[in-house]
Amino acid sequence: MIPSPAEMLTDLATRITSHLGPALYSNFSQADAGLISTLMTVLAQDYERAVSNRILDIEEMCEIFTKCPEQAPAANQRKAFAKQTPKSLHLVDVTDLHRQGFEILIDLHAWSEGSPQDVIQQSINRDIWALLRRHSERNKFELPIN
Amino acid sequence: MAKMSTTPSANSTLQDLGTRAAQYLAEHWACPCRLLHIEQIPGGASRETYLLELDKHGVDFGVVLRRDPPSSLIDTERAHEYKTYQAMFEAKIMPVPEPIVLEERAEVLERPFSIMVRIAQGQATPAGLDEPHMDKYRKKLGQQKWHLLGQLASVSPASLGVTHFMPTPEHPAAHELAYWSNVIRTDALHPQPIAEAAIRWLEKNLPPASVHSSLVHGDYRTGNFLYTAEGKITSILDWEMAHIGDPLEDLAWSLDPQWSPNLTDAGRLLPRAKAIQVWQASSGLPIDAIAFRWWQIFASLKGLAIWISSAEDYVNGSTKEPILAMAGWPMIDRQNRILLDRLSPSSEHKYAVPLI
Numbered sequence: 001m002i003p004s005p006a007e008m009l010t011d012l013a014t015r016i017t018s019h020l021g022p023a024l025y026s027n028f029s030q031a032d033a034g035l036i037s038t039l040m041t042v043l044a045q046d047y048e049r050a051v052s053n054r055i056l057d058i059e060e061m062c063e064i065f066t067k068c069p070e071q072a073p074a075a076n077q078r079k080a081f082a083k084q085t086p087k088s089l090h091l092v093d094v095t096d097l098h099r100q101g102f103e104i105l106i107d108l109h110a111w112s113e114g115s116p117q118d119v120i121q122q123s124i125n126r127d128i129w130a131l132l133r134r135h136s137e138r139n140k141f142e143l144p145i146n
Numbered sequence: 147m148a149k150m151s152t153t154p155s156a157n158s159t160l161q162d163l164g165t166r167a168a169q170y171l172a173e174h175w176a177c178p179c180r181l182l183h184i185e186q187i188p189g190g191a192s193r194e195t196y197l198l199e200l201d202k203h204g205v206d207f208g209v210v211l212r213r214d215p216p217s218s219l220i221d222t223e224r225a226h227e228y229k230t231y232q233a234m235f236e237a238k239i240m241p242v243p244e245p246i247v248l249e250e251r252a253e254v255l256e257r258p259f260s261i262m263v264r265i266a267q268g269q270a271t272p273a274g275l276d277e278p279h280m281d282k283y284r285k286k287l288g289q290q291k292w293h294l295l296g297q298l299a300s301v302s303p304a305s306l307g308v309t310h311f312m313p314t315p316e317h318p319a320a321h322e323l324a325y326w327s328n329v330i331r332t333d334a335l336h337p338q339p340i341a342e343a344a345i346r347w348l349e350k351n352l353p354p355a356s357v358h359s360s361l362v363h364g365d366y367r368t369g370n371f372l373y374t375a376e377g378k379i380t381s382i383l384d385w386e387m388a389h390i391g392d393p394l395e396d397l398a399w400s401l402d403p404q405w406s407p408n409l410t411d412a413g414r415l416l417p418r419a420k421a422i423q424v425w426q427a428s429s430g431l432p433i434d435a436i437a438f439r440w441w442q443i444f445a446s447l448k449g450l451a452i453w454i455s456s457a458e459d460y461v462n463g464s465t466k467e468p469i470l471a472m473a474g475w476p477m478i479d480r481q482n483r484i485l486l487d488r489l490s491p492s493s494e495h496k497y498a499v500p501l502i
Contacts, residue, residue: 031188035468042476095336102337109343129490132340136483141476144407 009044013037042141050091053138054098058086060131061101064108067127069120073107105131160184163255164198167211170254171261174247177203192386193224197264208264210243214257215465225250226311227386228260230361233307234385240294241265241381268372268380272405275368275414283377288415289424290379291371295400296428299360299393306361308390317355318362318391319440323348326444326451333451333458340482341454343489344447353437356392364388366396367405368413394433397425398441403484403498404449404477410499418499439501446485446498453477 014037021033065078072078081101087093105128112125164184172179183199193212200207214224228248235242243262250258275284303309315321327345330338363370364387372381401412401421412421426433457474460466480497487498 026185028186028188032468035472039468039471039475099336102339106337106339106342109339110346113346126491128339129486129492132343132486133490136340136479136486139479140483141479143476 006044006047009040009047013040013044016040038143041143045141046139049138051089051094053135054091054094055086056138057131057135058094058098058101060134061105064124064127064131065104068108068124072124073111074104077104078108160186160196163196163211166255167196167198167209167259167261168200170249171200171202171209171246175202179203179207182206192384208266209246210262210264211255211259212262213255213259215467224248224258224260224386227388229311230308230385230388231260231262233361234382237301237306239297239301239306241379242385243381243383265372265381267374268378270369270372270383272369272414275373276407279375280377283373283375284411284415286377287373287379288413288421291368291413291415292397292400292421292424293428294379294382295363295366295396296425296431298363299358299396299425299429299431301360303359303361303390308361308388312361312388312390314359314390318359318395319353319356319437319444322391322395322448323352323444326448329451329455330447333455335454335457335461338450338454340485340489341447341450344443344450344485347489348440348444348447351436351440353434353440356394356437358393358431359390360393362389362391362393362395364396364399366400367402368415369405392437392441393429393431394438394441395444397422397433398438398445399448401442402445402449404446404481409495409497442501443485443488446481446488450478450481450485453481 016033016037021030021037024030024033062082066082068075068078077100081097081104084097084100086097108124109128112121112128115121161181161184164181167184168179168181178201180201181198182201183197185197187195187197192215194215196211196213198209198211200209212224225248228245231242231245234240235244243265246261246263248258248260249255252258274280275287303312303314323345330341330345334341363382363385365384366382370382370384371379372383373379401418403409405413407414410417412418415421416424422433453473456470457478460470460474463470483497487493487495488501493500
């Protein structure tokens with residue numbers, strides 16, 4: 001068993017950059033090696049956090065969905081979603097539930113923009129933007145360009 | 147350390163491609179033409195791009211071969227791009243490579259291709275602009291970059307001769323939004339709440355139809371022009387997304403934070419306000435602040451659409467080019483944060499400065 005797959009991927013990415021890349025003959029191959037190394041770094045960063053990040057998103061969506069008034073869209077789907085758990089903790093199953101949550105969230109977000117004077121809608125709107133902010137921050141990749 | 151060659155089969159395939167291209171050009175030019183050297187250029191996301199050194203009737207001659215890939219970041223028409231190069235080369239508004247030939251038959255080099263004269267001087271690498279020796283030339287390059295774009299904006303598409311192969315949309319903003327929204331909704335591999343919020347904002351705030359139409363490059367950014375170590379732009383490249391539209395589209399795209407590692411300098415070259423000033427002086431066009439705000443949000447959405455499309459291409463397409471995965475993963479992540487900064491009511495502006 002590899003004790004830390006993320007660390008392993010990072011080490012391999014570094015190896016590509018420091019050893020294989022410079023030894024390649026063409027600029028095209030060197031650039032390819034650089035891209036592969038960067039993608040392995042990205043994989044390493046996502047490896048540890050992917051399931052956890054999606055679960056956090058799902059939990060935060062559940063909070064918003066249960067806070068919504070009855071007249072907000074997709075009432076039945078919201079209730080059903082809040083009761084669900086992923087079929088397993090495999091990434092594919094967690095991602096599937098996350099997808100369902102994001103689909104409901106998009107409809108809810110559109111609804112929350114409907115009446116700028118409605119206090120509840122505005123509150124839900126702020127909550128959704130805050131969730132999206134946290135979602136994007138925790139999925140951010142630590143790369144030179146980011 | 148000894149250099150590792152690419153595999154023998156890859157080398158022979160590359161040589162074979164170059165030899166066949168040289169034979170094709172010999173027929174096209176009706177003069178002897180022999181391959182001296184060929185190499186593939188990295189980063190050609192929309193077409194495979196090769197540099198060829200030829201012996202053309204005893205004279206060294208450089209050309210660029212652009213061949214359709216099995217899969218591409220941007221689904222574009224090669225004939226459209228080629229005709230745009232022809233129009234721009236003849237117009238002499240800005241430097242572009244001279245087109246030589248467009249071959250749409252697949253049987254010559256397995257896939258359709260075009261060939262252009264190689265620009266002898268210049269590199270396109272954005273990171274090269276951050277080298278210390280470029281410190282004194284960045285401002286000069288920025289002046290040229292937005293001056294040239296302003297010049298393009300000031301010329302009518304009819305006078306460039308592009309109206310016979312490009313449609314003129316009645317409402318460019320609505321047209322572009324419909325196109326790129328459809329790309330996102332068709333290609334997204336996972337629901338996109340930030341993109342959807344942007345689409346709703348853009349639909350609600352659609353500006354009136356453009357007063358002024360121009361040829362829009364469609365991807366005018368650092369990385370799509372060649373520059374020399376002495377601070378001269380020698381060529382504007384990658385016209386595959388060119389169309390007739392609102393000139394503010396190109397200006398907004400050129401300023402998108404995606405092209406700037408820091409928050410202040412547009413395209414690593416000039417402060418945003420200065421870039422706009424140069425463009426205005428060159429184009430002579432006024433900037434409607436509300437419309438320009440719309441085009442800046444649109445630019446970030448269009449970027450996101452391209453990255454989403456490339457992710458779909460990587461997963462479902464026939465090629466597994468790493469650049470498609472790169473565009474479709476870290477680039478989506480960054481572009482989402484830029485859009486969030488632009489649209490969220492309580493934006494912290496960590497990834498995008500407030501809109502001008």
